[in-house]
Amino acid sequence: MPTYQYRCTDCGTDLEVVQKFTDDALTVCPECDGNLRKVFSAVGVVFKGSGFYKTDNRNSSPSTPKAEPKATEPAAKTTPAPAAEKKSA
Numbered sequence: 880m881p882t883y884q885y886r887c888t889d890c891g892t893d894l895e896v897v898q899k900f901t902d903d904a905l906t907v908c909p910e911c912d913g914n915l916r917k918v919f920s921a922v923g924v925v926f927k928g929s930g931f932y933k934t935d936n937r938n939s940s941p942s943t944p945k946a947e948p949k950a951t952e953p954a955a956k957t958t959p960a961p962a963a964e965k966k967s968a
C-alpha cells in the first residue's frame with residue numbers, strides 16, 4: 880500500500896498516511912480540524928537488473944560505430960569454364 884503525504888492548510892501540520900488506492904483522500908486535519916491537502920513530490924525510482932537501460936544492448940564505446948552486417952555477396956566473379964562439347968555419333 881502506498882504512503883500519502885498531507886499538509887494542513889490552516890496550521891501547516893504534515894502527516895503521512897498509509898492508504899489503499901481505493902481509499903478516499905483525507906480532508907480534515909486531526910490537530911486543528913482544518914483542511915488537508917495532498918502533497919505531491921518527485922518519486923525516486925531505482926531500476927535494478929538488466930534490460931532497463933538504453934545502453935544495455937549497445938557497444939561499450941559510443942564513439943565506435945557499430946558494424947552493420949554485410950549483405951551476402953555472390954561468389955567470386957570468375958568466368959565459367961566452357962561447357963564440354965558433346966560429340967555427335
